[in-house]
Amino acid sequence: MLRTVKPKNARSKRALEAREPKEVEGPRQAIFVKGTHTGEIVNNAMKELMALKRPDAISFSKKNPVHPFEDASSLEFWAQKNDASLFVVGQSTKKRPHGLTFVRMFDCKVLDMCEVGIEAFVSMHAFKTPKSTPGHRPLLHFAGELFDTHPRLAQLKSLLLAFFGGPALESIHVPGLEHVVSVSLAPAPPARAADDGTLLPRVHLRTYTVTRDRAGRAALAPMGPFLDLALRRHVPPEANAHLLALAMKRPKLKKQDVQKGLGKRRRNVEVDEMGDVRGRVHLGKQELGGLRGKRMKALRGGPGESGEESEEERPRERKRSRSGD
Numbered sequence: 664m665l666r667t668v669k670p671k672n673a674r675s676k677r678a679l680e681a682r683e684p685k686e687v688e689g690p691r692q693a694i695f696v697k698g699t700h701t702g703e704i705v706n707n708a709m710k711e712l713m714a715l716k717r718p719d720a721i722s723f724s725k726k727n728p729v730h731p732f733e734d735a736s737s738l739e740f741w742a743q744k745n746d747a748s749l750f751v752v753g754q755s756t757k758k759r760p761h762g763l764t765f766v767r768m769f770d771c772k773v774l775d776m777c778e779v780g781i782e783a784f785v786s787m788h789a790f791k792t793p794k795s796t797p798g799h800r801p802l803l804h805f806a807g808e809l810f811d812t813h814p815r816l817a818q819l820k821s822l823l824l825a826f827f828g829g830p831a832l833e834s835i836h837v838p839g840l841e842h843v844v845s846v847s848l849a850p851a852p853p854a855r856a857a858d859d860g861t862l863l864p865r866v867h868l869r870t871y872t873v874t875r876d877r878a879g880r881a882a883l884a885p886m887g888p889f890l891d892l893a894l895r896r897h898v899p900p901e902a903n904a905h906l907l908a909l910a911m912k913r914p915k916l917k918k919q920d921v922q923k924g925l926g927k928r929r930r931n932v933e934v935d936e937m938g939d940v941r942g943r944v945h946l947g948k949q950e951l952g953g954l955r956g957k958r959m960k961a962l963r964g965g966p967g968e969s970g971e972e973s974e975e976e977r978p979r980e981r982k983r984s985r986s987g988d
Contacts, residue, residue, distance in 0.1 A: 691826070692720075693750065693751060697726045705781065712888070713751075765822045767825060774910060775900040777897045802843045806846070842870060844869070849866075849891075871883035931945070
């Protein structure tokens with residue numbers, strides 16, 4: 664572990680503050696690490712997954728004797744050194760061939776990890792279709808109820824959302840979508856047994872490009888890569904209960920931030936485009952029939968309406984009658 668460094672000037676202080684936890688986190692940085700033994704399938708799969716993750720991806724060119732399930736000290740060191748929260752470790756052994764391990768970090772410590780085995784791989788170069796632009800976020804689609812009910816598949820879904828996702832978006836510009844990542848489950852009979860003995864279906868990861876015709880209708884064209892994955896070893900986030908509680912904790916916001924709408928939304932209070940806080944006040948039904956106001960001549964009824972003459976007009980008529988006499 665790295666020792667705690669105290670800032671010596673304002674520049675280093677800003678750099679350390681930029682690495683502190685934030686209420687709204689930015690894109691997650693992923694590091695791709697090769698183990699001591701990797702084959703062609705693992706190398707190509709990691710290369711194309713990194714192409715989908717760019718520009719928030721770092722690749723280690725040298726092979727490293729790293730074993731995440733036995734010792735995670737190297738991952739914690741690299742996470743603190745590169746300010747990364749995700750790792751993809753490729754390793755191929757006789758017992759577990761063509762393996763990929765997805766590791767999620769919190770505060771430079773391992774929160775959870777999941778190992779998958781590549782049973783089938785189709786590269787991007789096998790499809791002569793246009794590719795997506797680096798830096799564009801994909802649209803993620805999960806097909807299968809087990810992604811929400813089974814704990815192993817729910818963990819894999821959470822890791823893939825953290826890997827391909829990013830900050831929360833208020834709206835989506837549909838013409839700006841370039842590719843879709845679809846994750847589905849194989850039928851129940853060809854299930855694969857994980858290391859703990861449970862039968863789990865094979866996971867199909869497919870990547871498509873969104874194309875549009877002249878009429879504006881959208882269609883999906885295969886872009887690659889195509890991966891068939893089998894679940895193996897894993898470390899659930901519940902294994903680190905204290906670290907999970909810290910990761911799920913939300914700091915209290917300032918009163919000014921709450922008024923600007925960053926915190927819990929308050930009813931009938933909103934912030935306009937100029938940053939001013941506006942509120943609505945709802946009153947009950949008002950009875951205006953018995954309301955007494957100032958008596959004005961313009962509001963009084965004339966002689967034609969009530970049929971009676973007013974006291975002010977009577978002296979005028981008397982004066983006219985006297986002058987006529």
